[in-house]
Amino acid sequence: MSSIFESQFRASATKLTADLRHRSLIRKALKGYEKSRDEKKARFQDWEAARQAAAETKWEAINHLDKYLSEFADNLARRGTKVFWASTAEEARNYILNLAREKQAKTIIKSKTMTSEEIHLNEVLAKAGYEVVESDLGEFIVQLRDEAPYHLVFPAMHLTRNEISHLFHEKLGSPETDNPEELTMTVRRDMRIRYCKADIGISGANFAVAETGMIAITENEGNARLTTSLPKIHVALLGIEKVLPKLSDLALFLPMLATVGTGQQLTCYNSMIGGPRQPGETDGPEEFHVILLDNRRTHLLADAEQRDALHCIRCGACLNVCPIFRNVGGQTYGTTYQGPIGSVITPHLRGLRDWKHLSFASSLCGACTEACPVKIDLHHHLLQNRRNAVVLGTGKLDRIAFRGFAFLVNHPGVFGVAVKAGRLVQRLHRLIASSKIDPLRAWTASREAPVIAKESFRQYWKSRHK
Amino acid sequence: MTISLFIPCFIDQLFPSVGISVVRILEKLGHKVDFDESLVCCGQPAFNTGCWNEARDVAIRVVDGLKNAEVVVIPSGSCGAMIRVFYPEIFKGHPKQEAALSLAHKIYEFSEFLVDRLGVVDLGSRFPAKVTFHNGCHGLRELRLKQQPRQLLRQVKELTLVEMDDQTSCCGFGGTFAVKFPMISTAMGEAKCASALETGADFLVSNDSSCLMHLQGLLSRKKEKLKSIHLAEILASF
Amino acid sequence: MSRRDEILGRIREGLRLRVHEPKRAATSSDGVRTGLTTREWLPAVPNDPEGIVETFARNCVELRTQYYRVTGLPELSGKLFELKDSEGWKLIASHRDPILDSILPSLGLPFLLAEDRPATADVERADVGITRCDALIAQTGSILLTARSAGGRALSVLPPHHVAIARESQLLPDLPAAFELLNKTYGDAYPSLITLITGPSRTGDIERILVLGAHGPRTLTIILLRDPR
Ligand code: SF4
Numbered sequence: 001m002s003s004i005f006e007s008q009f010r011a012s013a014t015k016l017t018a019d020l021r022h023r024s025l026i027r028k029a030l031k032g033y034e035k036s037r038d039e040k041k042a043r044f045q046d047w048e049a050a051r052q053a054a055a056e057t058k059w060e061a062i063n064h065l066d067k068y069l070s071e072f073a074d075n076l077a078r079r080g081t082k083v084f085w086a087s088t089a090e091e092a093r094n095y096i097l098n099l100a101r102e103k104q105a106k107t108i109i110k111s112k113t114m115t116s117e118e119i120h121l122n123e124v125l126a127k128a129g130y131e132v133v134e135s136d137l138g139e140f141i142v143q144l145r146d147e148a149p150y151h152l153v154f155p156a157m158h159l160t161r162n163e164i165s166h167l168f169h170e171k172l173g174s175p176e177t178d179n180p181e182e183l184t185m186t187v188r189r190d191m192r193i194r195y196c197k198a199d200i201g202i203s204g205a206n207f208a209v210a211e212t213g214m215i216a217i218t219e220n221e222g223n224a225r226l227t228t229s230l231p232k233i234h235v236a237l238l239g240i241e242k243v244l245p246k247l248s249d250l251a252l253f254l255p256m257l258a259t260v261g262t263g264q265q266l267t268c269y270n271s272m273i274g275g276p277r278q279p280g281e282t283d284g285p286e287e288f289h290v291i292l293l294d295n296r297r298t299h300l301l302a303d304a305e306q307r308d309a310l311h312c313i314r315c316g317a318c319l320n321v322c323p324i325f326r327n328v329g330g331q332t333y334g335t336t337y338q339g340p341i342g343s344v345i346t347p348h349l350r351g352l353r354d355w356k357h358l359s360f361a362s363s364l365c366g367a368c369t370e371a372c373p374v375k376i377d378l379h380h381h382l383l384q385n386r387r388n389a390v391v392l393g394t395g396k397l398d399r400i401a402f403r404g405f406a407f408l409v410n411h412p413g414v415f416g417v418a419v420k421a422g423r424l425v426q427r428l429h430r431l432i433a434s435s436k437i438d439p440l441r442a443w444t445a446s447r448e449a450p451v452i453a454k455e456s457f458r459q460y461w462k463s464r465h466k
Numbered sequence: 467m468t469i470s471l472f473i474p475c476f477i478d479q480l481f482p483s484v485g486i487s488v489v490r491i492l493e494k495l496g497h498k499v500d501f502d503e504s505l506v507c508c509g510q511p512a513f514n515t516g517c518w519n520e521a522r523d524v525a526i527r528v529v530d531g532l533k534n535a536e537v538v539v540i541p542s543g544s545c546g547a548m549i550r551v552f553y554p555e556i557f558k559g560h561p562k563q564e565a566a567l568s569l570a571h572k573i574y575e576f577s578e579f580l581v582d583r584l585g586v587v588d589l590g591s592r593f594p595a596k597v598t599f600h601n602g603c604h605g606l607r608e609l610r611l612k613q614q615p616r617q618l619l620r621q622v623k624e625l626t627l628v629e630m631d632d633q634t635s636c637c638g639f640g641g642t643f644a645v646k647f648p649m650i651s652t653a654m655g656e657a658k659c660a661s662a663l664e665t666g667a668d669f670l671v672s673n674d675s676s677c678l679m680h681l682q683g684l685l686s687r688k689k690e691k692l693k694s695i696h697l698a699e700i701l702a703s704f
Numbered sequence: 705m706s707r708r709d710e711i712l713g714r715i716r717e718g719l720r721l722r723v724h725e726p727k728r729a730a731t732s733s734d735g736v737r738t739g740l741t742t743r744e745w746l747p748a749v750p751n752d753p754e755g756i757v758e759t760f761a762r763n764c765v766e767l768r769t770q771y772y773r774v775t776g777l778p779e780l781s782g783k784l785f786e787l788k789d790s791e792g793w794k795l796i797a798s799h800r801d802p803i804l805d806s807i808l809p810s811l812g813l814p815f816l817l818a819e820d821r822p823a824t825a826d827v828e829r830a831d832v833g834i835t836r837c838d839a840l841i842a843q844t845g846s847i848l849l850t851a852r853s854a855g856g857r858a859l860s861v862l863p864p865h866h867v868a869i870a871r872e873s874q875l876l877p878d879l880p881a882a883f884e885l886l887n888k889t890y891g892d893a894y895p896s897l898i899t900l901i902t903g904p905s906r907t908g909d910i911e912r913i914l915v916l917g918a919h920g921p922r923t924l925t926i927i928l929l930r931d932p933r
Contacts, residue, residue, distance in 0.1 A: 229897070274897075
């Protein structure tokens with residue numbers, strides 16, 4: 001039986017895969033990325049060694065997570081940061097809600113954080129009456145459209161400038177234009193006012209450095225720097241898997257993230273924040289809160305086979321190369337994290353029964369695994385999820401079919417009869433092929449069926465060895 | 467040397483000429499070919515669908531049947547990957563683990579066998595046509611076969627090899643994926659066909675018949691002239 | 705039990721099950737690798753001083769950072785004068801620093817100093833933020849600065865133009881060197897903000913087309929100051 005999420009996935013995938021405009025839009029958007037990514041990769045003296053080192057570093061961090069996380073939290077607390085440990089999404093949301101209430105905040109400005117999408121923070125804050133604004137351009141666009149980000153890194157890549165112009169015209173009253181620069185400036189002006197009056201700034205983090213107790217944020221626009229500098233209170237929300245052992249690890253991770261994330265050597269701003277304004281500093285928030293979110297990450301951690309999925313640095317590289325992602329689009333997944341990594345981890349975070357279909361919706365081509373800068377064995381994890389789903393008792397029909405198949409191939413006599421029957425069936429099948437009553441319609445709706453050969457290889461072999 | 471041939475079920479039934487070509491080539495090179503008719507499937511369809519136990523039931527027969535083989539050659543990167551990469555996985559902790567590992571070490575995909583094991587690239591073949599090559603993903607990423615088929619094609623007389631755009635992207639077949647999610651599979655295949663058609667080639671070559679079955683299905687439906695052909699069939703043109 | 709202990713407990717429980725190394729990622733014998741070995745994998749940087757300057761300059765061009773190399777303070781203030789005239793600056797935001805102190809007054813413009821804690825809205829009105837920094841990094845064309853070296857957090861990101869001034873001795877070859885410097889300079893009393901700035905603010909969020917000045921400065925100028933011989 002398929003879950004409601006699977007039905008939604010299928011419906012949306014059917015629509016998007018047939019949408020040729022979408023197909024070419026995404027292809028075009030990614031062409032430029034591919035070129036600069038490959039060019040920046042080639043500048044590395046040894047990209048593969050860098051990947052290996054990054055995988056080892058994350059392996060060390062994740063497999064000693066208790067140690068590094070404690071170190072991270074203690075170092076932060078030592079310099080006046082309030083660290084809150086949240087087991088669930090709800091605990092994290094409530095902490096932020098209480099903080100906003102206590103500080104009598106009105107306006108909250110956010111810089112891009114997928115973790116806040118994960119806990120549906122915006123909805124909850126808005127419902128409680130706070131004005132919440134996404135400051136990242138792409139996030140701001142999808143927020144205005146009231147939809148989920150399309151991509152971990154490029155939230156609005158599915159929209160054309162004209163669609164964005166209409167949107168701004170309608171929601172912000174700005175004049176229509178097909179100039180991306182003008183559109184960007186509209187948001188810049190709008191956002192400037194909001195930065196100055198925001199009471200709380202909420203950010204995510206790309207890394208959490210244990211050694212020095214710092215979060216590291218990677219961005220291009222400068223919105224995260226403003227979000228974390230101007231409001232009196234800065235709240236950073238991050239998953240417990242973000243940890244890196246040492247500050248100098250960033251010398252490797254920052255350029256790798258930029259290379260495969262956006263095709264840059266480094267993104268414009270890489271900021272490491274280790275506390276609220278320190279004595280002797282001229283500005284910066286008075287309070288810095290760090291929320292460490294579990295939300296079933298420990299569940300994934302306990303699965304030793306797939307533990308490396310926690311190495312993920314959310315660079316989006318696996319999405320960009322994924323032919324499934326490119327054809328069904330990011331929003332079809334219905335998950336916070338799209339693409340191969342989303343298909344791997346969502347069953348762990350939100351239940352295998354409901355989300356197993358994502359692991360089946362893959363040709364297992366392995367392009368994701370090859371692209372991943374921290375060498376997560378993504379497509380093999382999809383296979384493991386499929387196995388786990390079968391063990392869970394889903395996919396009974398498949399199992400019965402394959403049991404029958406195993407019986408057939410293990411009994412050559414019966415197999416021979418079945419093959420003969422197959423010939424006959426194929427002749428009959430031609431009469432109904434690709435019609436509505438064709439049981440093979442899943443194949444024949446778009447493809448001609450292959451023809452069974454007059455003489456099989458086995459017959460050939462027999463005849464020449466007579 | 468004596469080479470044990472593994473011919474998966476769909477090649478046996480749908481593309482026997484691929485198997486026949488392999489036999490002709492190996493015999494031309496002076497080797498003895500051995501074939502065990504009772505081995506029809508490596509178990510991959512079951513494995514990929516999550517039915518690892520059922521896959522193992524099929525695989526045990528393969529492991530036993532090829533126990534004494536010197537080397538095993540299989541004209542499919544996908545089945546080759548199943549045996550080399552995934553048998554060790556499904557036999558973990560199983561009494562036949564050792565046997566499965568030893569099979570994994572002596573199995574070769576066809577082009578890999580010629581180039582890496584035998585050191586042969588020129589078979590004296592002649593095939594007057596313009597072709598483009600599609601890598602099956604399992605061969606490409608599980609077995610790291612990228613150059614081998616191309617090295618072989620480059621030696622074929624009167625053959626022109628043109629590379630297509632996005633040459634390493636998946637064709638969208640993916641085994642049961644092709645019928646479980648036909649809309650995605652079809653969209654991926656259409657993109658692949660478009661890249662192949664753009665090259666103006668006469669033939670679309672691959673070392674995996676399963677990819678070709680899917681792509682040919684799409685091409686035939688659209689009545690395109692581009693024809694699919696397995697690498698072995700080209701190399702056996704001598 | 706505190707929430708912290710609860711989560712740490714779950715982590716330990718999860719890790720206890722089986723700590724196995726990922727198939728293709730063996731840890732090196734010396735444990736976690738440090739920034740020193742990273743140097744061997746990152747993009748190569750020449751090791752002669754002129755080569756380093758050239759690499760830096762090339763990266764600036766690629767990033768659309770304006771880059772100038774000047775000799776001595778008079779030439780530095782001449783360059784700033786030029787920029788002031790060509791861009792029509794009216795208000796400068798800056799911070800206390802020996803070099804800046806000796807130059808800013810000569811520009812003949814009103815200026816805000818971070819040490820005087822100007823209102824955010826005032827800094828926002830400034831035409832330019834002029835700051836020092838901790839280092840420049842040739843490998844990536846970046847500026848390394850901190851809340852301590854560059855007058856806090858806002859100066860380098862709020863005004864539409866950021867001018868960073870560095871001595872030539874501050875130019876480092878690569879990222880590992882930058883992290884070594886941080887460690888040496890600050891030990892365990894790090895400023896609350898450290899940032900690597902690599903080119904002017906930008907976005908590609910609309911059809912992946914590059915637009916400069918998304919939220920931060922649209923113009924970034926780096927002036928490299930050589931000591932007169
Ligand atoms: S799984 Fe790997 S490639 Fe995908 S987002 Fe995470 S780090 Fe990047």
